[in-house]
Each structure stands twice: as structure tokens, then as C-alpha cells.
Amino acid sequence: MSVSPQPAMPKSWRVESKPHKFCPGCGHGLVLKCLGEAIDELGIQDRVVFGCDIGCSLLSWDFFNCDSVQTHHGRTTPVMTGIKRANPDLICIAYMGDGGGYAIGVGGIVNAAARNEKVTVILANNTVYAMTGGQMSPCTMPGQKVETAPYGRDPEATGMPTQGPEMIAAITGDGAYVARGTTANLKQLKSYIKKALQTQMEGKGFSFVEALAACPTNWRTNAEKTWAFVEKEMPQYYKVGEKKNPFEAKKEAQQNG
Amino acid sequence: MSEKPITGEKRAFMTGNEVVAWAALAAGADIMYGYPITPQNEIMHYWTRQIPKYGRKFLQTEDELSAGFTTVGGVLAGLRAFTATAGPGNTLMQEPMSMAEMMRLPTVTIVQQRGGPSTATVIYSQQEVTLTTMGGNGEGLRIVYSPSNHQELFDYTIKAFNTAWKYRFPTFVLGDGYQAKMRESVTLYDPAERGIEMVPTEKYVGKPGTPGVDRDPGHYRNTYNTEEELFEVLQKHFADYEKMAPEVVEYAQEAVEDADLVIVAHGVVFRGVRDAVKELRAEGLKVGYFRPITLRPFPAEQLKAVANKAKKLLIAESAQGQLARLIKDAIYGASAEIVPMFRPGVGITTEQIVAKVKEAL
Amino acid sequence: MAKAVKICLAGEGGQGVQSVAEIIADAANAEGREALYIPNFGVEQRGGVSIAYLQIADQPIGAPKFDKADILVALSDRAVRRCKQYVDENTVYVYDASIEGVEDDLPKEGEAKKVLAIPALEISKNELHPRVFNILIMGAVIGATGVIPVDAAKAAIEKKLGYKFEQNPQLRELNFKAIDRGIELMK
Incomplete structure (x- = not known):
């Protein structure tokens, strides 16, 4: 298919693979737009290696005009770690969902974070396993109805949703950047992703951005309800903001010093 | 460097x-x-x-x-x-x-x-x-x-x-x-120093130039959308594998020409087999060995030729027939009778092999 | 074809059977002979009996472990019981004279080529020093098998412990005496 780039399309996007394969209303396209713009603004397209997981994130395997590797479920963080260790000049980005990051791949993420690996993890939190048809994920909200919790998630039986950035912030060392953004505020999300990439570029430490994202297909919500969930309900439990910022820490130190 | x-x-x-x-x-x-x-x-x-x-x-x-x-x-x-x-x-x-x-x-x-x-x-x-x-x-x-x-x-x-x-x-x-x-x-x-040249490596990601500008991006995946797409990709892998196999396959054999019984073993078990064959030959018994060095790809044709001549193949391995499965697959239709010597999880000594061969002959 | 000499050393952790096997193997290798030494390890060794399997030959060695030993040295009651399986009528069986309560577990008449009780523990404690107990055992193994010349054994010890001998030359003398005394025990 031949499609000419729209003015809004980031330069690092691959025109030949657009329009992208995500469902209408999906959050992935928005997160990847922020990422694309951040890559453009930082001028790192020639150095980026983009890794995507299994789940809907895999549909981004040919999304960018960047070297890209589509890995196994939960294994994107170690693959990017392996590349980064082998060639520290590359900017390695691991892209995944909340199932891939907080369930099957949590061992990889936690240990990469604890080692302060100089890689960037971007995780789209849409509260479900979307590719497999809407099962309960680590981030399914209490009471939320999903295929494997048809009467709503019961925290008594299944625990509370995973607070990813809070966990990563607790276990990373100095220099790490950790934030939670949302597709409801793209300007802010892009600034978080940009800072995460800068953290890696400057070799400061692990960088991690969770992005609250919608999955109207599996939520079975119309546009209005979808946005209400992303904008109002999710942030009540998932607090948006920066959890750890090495650039702020530096500023503070300078002010205090 | x-x-x-x-x-x-x-x-x-x-x-x-x-x-x-x-x-x-x-x-x-x-x-x-x-x-x-x-x-x-x-x-x-x-x-x-x-x-x-x-x-x-x-x-x-x-x-x-x-x-x-x-x-x-x-x-x-x-x-x-x-x-x-x-x-x-x-x-x-x-x-x-x-x-x-x-x-x-x-x-x-x-x-x-x-x-x-x-x-x-x-x-x-x-x-x-x-x-x-x-x-x-x-x-x-x-x-x-x-x-x-x-x-x-x-x-x-x-x-x-x-x-x-x-x-x-x-x-x-x-x-x-x-x-x-x-x-x-x-x-x-x-x-x-021995004239072995190391095959050069190649970057899959991070090659020079900007992807989409100076070169195509490297897009690597393991997921395919359709059955046909996967089938096609696999056909290429299989063709490459088949082409490679004869260049890579390695094995060793000795005293198989006139052997009534050929012992098949791999890895550390082969050490005892080699000594057992020497001992048994010294006693005048017609015994040889075949040893696959590559287990994958497997020296199938070569072993099949042996299995069509020898009366018996004694398979000695420290497992319950894992090598035997590779062998049976390789020699399907050959005339030799298979004699198992399976010792899962324990070593096999020369003495044990000698005794087993004498029992089998 | 001359067969490999098969040696099995067994004792408690800390009795040094592994280092004895390693030094003898090293010495044989240095002499240009073929040697193969394998310890038992991991879960099997922790809290269990430490066993060293050693083979020395003039041609490449076959299987790493063997059914029956040409010489077996057992240094504790548990070692005596654990190593029964390696003894047959061709085995020279050596055990420390101080081990008690193993009468029923030692080879009976005809079950081994020779059964020798040696007072290694006592000699090392009273005549030499407890720390050279294993070197005394090494001497006994060399005395029983002749697998390496005594000079090669001493050179191997020098190689392994030379840095200690530098600081304390008396230690060298003590070790060499232990070797000689061990060989003597087997005469």
C-alpha cells in the first residue's frame, strides 16, 4: 500500500507500515506517537533498537524506521539488555504491555531495574491481556469485568493491581528515571519518554515509563466510556507523575549546594 | 585489540x-x-x-x-x-x-x-x-x-x-x-596458528546509517500472521538446513567392515566403547563402533549403511533410549537388530560394555 | 594393552583426598603420562563422603569412573561403607587403622587382593603434624602403585605449595618427610 506521510506523523515512523494494525481507539498508537516524536527530537533514529513483546505490542515490529526485534512474551527486557551490554552505543527500548511486563516478564524487569541496566522500558497499561481476548492482567482494576474474572476482579482472591512504577522506583539505584504517564495527556507522556531516553543516552541508569492506555475492544466500551475509564478511573488508582527523576535530583543538589 | x-x-x-x-x-x-x-x-x-x-x-x-x-x-x-x-x-x-x-x-x-x-x-x-x-x-x-x-x-x-x-x-x-x-x-x-579462520560476525541491529534513509531497517520477528506465511518461512529454513547438513555432519567409525556387532555411543560413553572394541577385537570377536559426533544433524546415511551390514547394533547411553530414538529414526528399514544398553543418569564403564557385548553376541 | 591404574580415595571433607588425587594426577601429567581425575561433587559430596577417582595410564583413558579399583584408600567409617562397591579380588584395600566399628564392612578373606590397615592418622599426629595427613596418604598411594616416581610427587607438591614453603622452609621438609613415610608404610 502506498501512503504518503501525514504532517503529524513522526519522521521515525515507517510510512510503508501505516496505517498501523491496532484497533480503532487503541492506546498503542498514541504511546508510539509520543515515542516517535521523542526519537525525532533527540535525533537518535540511527541508534535506536526497538524491541517489542508478545501481546498487541508485537504489532509494532515494523512500526519504526529503526532496527526492531520482536521477542517472546515477557522477554523483551533481557533481549534489549543483551544488546545494550554488547553495544552500549545503541539506545535500546523495550516496549510491552502490563501482562508482559508485570506478570510473565516481571523477573526480567525487576532484575534489569535492580542492576540499573542502561535500557528504557515503555509499558502500555491497558488493564487486560488484549491480544488473547481480554483476560485479567496484573493491572485489571478491582471490580473490573474481564474474561477470566467475569464477575469483576476480586482483590481478596486475586490481589490488588500491580503498581509498576512504584515498584521499579523502589528497587532502582541512583540515576534511574521512573514515571507514569497517560495517553490522556500526550504532551506530558512525551516529555516523560524523552526524559527516559535522555537518562539512557547519558548512561545514568534504568529508565521506565508506564503509560495508561485504552483497550475499547476488550473493555467493550464506547468512546465516551473509554475516555472516562482512562481519564478518570484509572488515575484514581494509578497515580500519574514522575516517581524518580535524576535530572530533578541534579537540580535540587545544585540548589542546595 | x-x-x-x-x-x-x-x-x-x-x-x-x-x-x-x-x-x-x-x-x-x-x-x-x-x-x-x-x-x-x-x-x-x-x-x-x-x-x-x-x-x-x-x-x-x-x-x-x-x-x-x-x-x-x-x-x-x-x-x-x-x-x-x-x-x-x-x-x-x-x-x-x-x-x-x-x-x-x-x-x-x-x-x-x-x-x-x-x-x-x-x-x-x-x-x-x-x-x-x-x-x-x-x-x-x-x-x-x-x-x-x-x-x-x-x-x-x-x-x-x-x-x-x-x-x-x-x-x-x-x-x-x-x-x-x-x-x-x-x-x-x-x-x-593452526590455520583455522574464525568466521566473521555480522550485526543484525546497529549497522551504520539511518534506517529508512541510508538503508532499510532491520525488522526481525518470530510471529507470523497466516499459516501460509509461516509455512513459507519454514521451507526456506528447512532448505538451508538440508543444504548445510552434509557439510556439518561428523562421525567416527572403526572395525565396522566385518563386524557382527557394532556399538553405537556418543559423548563420554564413547571413551569406554573405544577401549571395549580394542579389547574385544584382541579376543578375536568381530565388534566395531560407530560414534555420531554431531547429534543434530545426525549422520543418518552413514549409520544406515553400517546397520545394513552388521547383525546387531548395541546402543550404549546414559539415558533411557534418547540416542536410540535418533538412531531408529535414522536407520529405519535397516536389517540390524537393536540391543539396548540404557543406564539413565549413571556412567558406563569399559568392563560393563565388554560384558554386555559378550552377552549379546 | 597395558590398562590404566585405577585409584579410589575416599574420606571425610577436610581429610584432603581431593587434593591428593589432584597432586598425583598433576605429577603424572607432568611426567608426560595420561591422567584422569574426577571428584564427586555438589549435593553428593556435601555432607557425604568425599571420593576421588583417579586413573593413570600410558594411553588415552577410557570411562572417567570405573567399576573396581586397583587400589582403594578409605579414611573413615563412612568411606569404608560407601566404597564397598569398588572392591574386588584384584583390589589392594588400604584403610586407616584408627577407624572403628567397620569389621563387618571390610573385605573378607579372598574379597580383596590385600587388606592393609595403616596408622596414618596416628603417625601424622604423633610423628609429623596433622596437617600433612593427606600427604602421608599420598605417599601410601605412590608406595602401593608406583604410578609416579617420588621425585615427581615432590615436584608436584612444590608446585602446589611452593608459595607456602617460601615463607616457611620447615614446611617443605615436613611434607617431604610425610611422603617418604607414607611410601615406607606400604613396603
Whole structure:
């Protein structure tokens, strides 16, 4: 298919693979737009290696005009770690969902974070396993109805949703950047992703951005309800903001010093 | 470039794990990723002690999944990357190595077999043959060498890097706990001094230029949308594998021409077989041996020729018929009767083989 | 074809059977002979009996472990019981004279080529020093098998412990005396 780039399309996007394969209303396209713009603004397209997981994130395997590797479920963080260790000049980005990051791949993420690996993890939190048809994920909200919790998630039986950035912030060392953004505020999300990439570029430490994202297909919500969930309900439990910022820490130190 | 790890021929007396570390150094391996498991641990110990001198790298990961997937990452970045594992670790290792099969990534994995199933023993077995040759949810698109002594462990570890990078299939050196832990003599050498040229590596990601501007991006995937798409991709892999097989297959045979009985064994068990055949021949018994050195691809035609001449094939292995399955598949339709000598998880001595042959003849 | 000499050393952790096997193997290798030494290890060794399997030959060695030993040295009651399986009528069986309560477990008349009780523990404690107990055992193994010349054994010890001898030359003398005394025990 031949499609000419729209003015809004980031330069690092691959025109030949657009329009992208995500469902209408999906959050992935928005997160990847922020990422694309951040890559453009930082001028790192020639150095980026983009890794995507299994789940809907895999549909981004040919999304960018960047070297890209589509890995196994939960294994994107170690693959990017392996590349980064082998060639520290590359900017390695691991892209995944909340199932891939907080369930099957949590061992990889936690240990990469604890080692302060100089890689960037971007995780789209849409509260479900979307590719497999809407099962309960680590981030399914209490009471939320999903295929494997048809009467709503019961925290008594299944625990509370995973607070990813809070966990990563607790276990990373100095220099790490950790934030939670949302597709409801793209300007802010892009600034978080940009800072995460800068953290890696400057070799400061692990960088991690969770992005609250919608999955109207599996939520079975119309546009209005979808946005209400992303904008109002999710942030009540998932607090948006920066959890750890090495650039702020530096500023503070300078002010205090 | 740092100094060479080995110059001239050096006779040494060391453990197999140490041999592997030296072989990887000599082969110009750039980085090892690993997770502790007995009996391969000392490969990491010796590697980490030597590497500062030679500018090589190491990462200890959180499990074998990550050890395998970081190794995959190292290869994607264009380095000679390797890992080592055993037993339950080898089970986990199959996931990353199946990705390497699909993406044609030349990873090198050293396996030091221990007892199974489950945690079993940390000591020894040949029970990881099926797993290492055919593991993962796939078709066994890999190369597996089975060395039998320290010299071969050194030679084939070096060779594994070359075979892997030449043909782009994940490659395994299948040792075992005995080979890992025992000490015997070995001659270490620099491959270049023996005229062995290391196959150059290539970056999959991070090549020069901006993707989409100066070159196409490298887009690597292991997921396919349709049945037909997957089928087509696999046909190419199979064709490559078949073309490669005759160039890679290795085996050894002796005294098979007039043999009534041929013993088939691989790896460390072959040592006892070799001595048993000498002993039995000295007694005038018509006994020979056939030893596959590559278990995958398997020297099928060569063994079938033997199996059509000999009356009996005695299969000796420290497993319950894992080698036997490879053999039966290879010689299907041949006339020789199969005599099993299965000793899962324990060693097989020359004396035991001699006795078994006499019983079978 | 001359067969390999098969040696099995067994004792408690700390009695030094592994280092004895390693030094003898090293010495044989240095003499240009083929040697193969394999310890038991991991879960099997922790809290269990430490066993060293050693073979020395003039041609490449076969299987790393063996059914029956040419010489077996057992240094504790548990080692005596654990190693019964390696003894046959061709085995020279050596055990420490101080081991108690193993009468029923030692080879009976005809079950071994020779059964020798040696007072290694006592000699090392009273005549030499407890720390050279294993070197005394090494002497006994060399005395029983002749697998390496005594000079080669001493050179191997020098190689392994030379850095200690530098600081304390008396230690060298003590070790060499232990070797000689061990060989003497087997005469």
C-alpha cells in the first residue's frame, strides 16, 4: 500500500507500515506517537533498537524506521539488555504491555531495574491481556469485568493491581528515571519518554515509563466510556507523575549546594 | 585489540569447564551471559577471571530465560555471544533458543548434562539429548556437537562459533557433568596458528546509517500472521538446513567392515566403547563402533549403511533410549537388530560394555 | 594393552583426598603420562563422603569412573561403607587403622587382593603434624602403585605449595618427610 506521510506523523515512523494494525481507539498508537516524536527530537533514529513483546505490542515490529526485534512474551527486557551490554552505543527500548511486563516478564524487569541496566522500558497499561481476548492482567482494576474474572476482579482472591512504577522506583539505584504517564495527556507522556531516553543516552541508569492506555475492544466500551475509564478511573488508582527523576535530583543538589 | 589468550601449543591439565572457557577465549568470543547451575558453574568462574586481560564481557542474569535471551541480544548486536547451562536450566534455555532458531541467530550454548528428570542429580547423564537436539516448540533447527574428551571439548567449542556464524543456526556443545568436572590433558592453541579462520560476525541491529534513509531497517520477528506465511518461512529454513547438513555432519567409525556387532555411543560413553572394541577385537570377536559426533544433524546415511551390514547394533547411553530414538529414526528399514544398553543418569564403564557385548553376541 | 591404574580415595571433607588425587594426577601429567581425575561433587559430596577417582595410564583413558579399583584408600567409617562397591579380588584395600566399628564392612578373606590397615592418622599426629595427613596418604598411594616416581610427587607438591614453603622452609621438609613415610608404610 502506498501512503504518503501525514504532517503529524513522526519522521521515525515507517510510512510503508501505516496505517498501523491496532484497533480503532487503541492506546498503542498514541504511546508510539509520543515515542516517535521523542526519537525525532533527540535525533537518535540511527541508534535506536526497538524491541517489542508478545501481546498487541508485537504489532509494532515494523512500526519504526529503526532496527526492531520482536521477542517472546515477557522477554523483551533481557533481549534489549543483551544488546545494550554488547553495544552500549545503541539506545535500546523495550516496549510491552502490563501482562508482559508485570506478570510473565516481571523477573526480567525487576532484575534489569535492580542492576540499573542502561535500557528504557515503555509499558502500555491497558488493564487486560488484549491480544488473547481480554483476560485479567496484573493491572485489571478491582471490580473490573474481564474474561477470566467475569464477575469483576476480586482483590481478596486475586490481589490488588500491580503498581509498576512504584515498584521499579523502589528497587532502582541512583540515576534511574521512573514515571507514569497517560495517553490522556500526550504532551506530558512525551516529555516523560524523552526524559527516559535522555537518562539512557547519558548512561545514568534504568529508565521506565508506564503509560495508561485504552483497550475499547476488550473493555467493550464506547468512546465516551473509554475516555472516562482512562481519564478518570484509572488515575484514581494509578497515580500519574514522575516517581524518580535524576535530572530533578541534579537540580535540587545544585540548589542546595 | 588485546593480547591473544593463547600463543603456541600449550599442553595443560585442567577440568572440562576450564577447557570451555579457554576455548571461548581462543575463539574470540566477546561476551558470555550465564546463570549458576551445577555442573557448568566453573565455565563462568574461569571466564570471569580471564576476561579483564582480554577485554571480554560477562553478565550474570536472573535465570536461564534471561541468560538465553541476553545471549540472543548479544548476537543481534553482532558479537560472538555464548551461554552455558545444564538440566533444568537447559529446559528454560529452550525458549530463547527456539527464538534463535526462528530468527536464525548464531548463539552458542554449552550444555553440561546432569541427571533428570527434574532437579535429579547434579552429577552426570546423557538425558538432555532429546531436549538439546529437538527442544522448544519447533523442528530442531540447530546443530549439536557431542565431544568425548577435553581435546574435543576445546576443538568443538571453537568450531561451534564458526558453524553457528557460517550457517546461522543456534549451535550447542553437549558435554556432561563428567566432562565438566574431570581433569585430563588437553593441548590449547590459537585457532589462527593452526590455520583455522574464525568466521566473521555480522550485526543484525546497529549497522551504520539511518534506517529508512541510508538503508532499510532491520525488522526481525518470530510471529507470523497466516499459516501460509509461516509455512513459507519454514521451507526456506528447512532448505538451508538440508543444504548445510552434509557439510556439518561428523562421525567416527572403526572395525565396522566385518563386524557382527557394532556399538553405537556418543559423548563420554564413547571413551569406554573405544577401549571395549580394542579389547574385544584382541579376543578375536568381530565388534566395531560407530560414534555420531554431531547429534543434530545426525549422520543418518552413514549409520544406515553400517546397520545394513552388521547383525546387531548395541546402543550404549546414559539415558533411557534418547540416542536410540535418533538412531531408529535414522536407520529405519535397516536389517540390524537393536540391543539396548540404557543406564539413565549413571556412567558406563569399559568392563560393563565388554560384558554386555559378550552377552549379546 | 597395558590398562590404566585405577585409584579410589575416599574420606571425610577436610581429610584432603581431593587434593591428593589432584597432586598425583598433576605429577603424572607432568611426567608426560595420561591422567584422569574426577571428584564427586555438589549435593553428593556435601555432607557425604568425599571420593576421588583417579586413573593413570600410558594411553588415552577410557570411562572417567570405573567399576573396581586397583587400589582403594578409605579414611573413615563412612568411606569404608560407601566404597564397598569398588572392591574386588584384584583390589589392594588400604584403610586407616584408627577407624572403628567397620569389621563387618571390610573385605573378607579372598574379597580383596590385600587388606592393609595403616596408622596414618596416628603417625601424622604423633610423628609429623596433622596437617600433612593427606600427604602421608599420598605417599601410601605412590608406595602401593608406583604410578609416579617420588621425585615427581615432590615436584608436584612444590608446585602446589611452593608459595607456602617460601615463607616457611620447615614446611617443605615436613611434607617431604610425610611422603617418604607414607611410601615406607606400604613396603
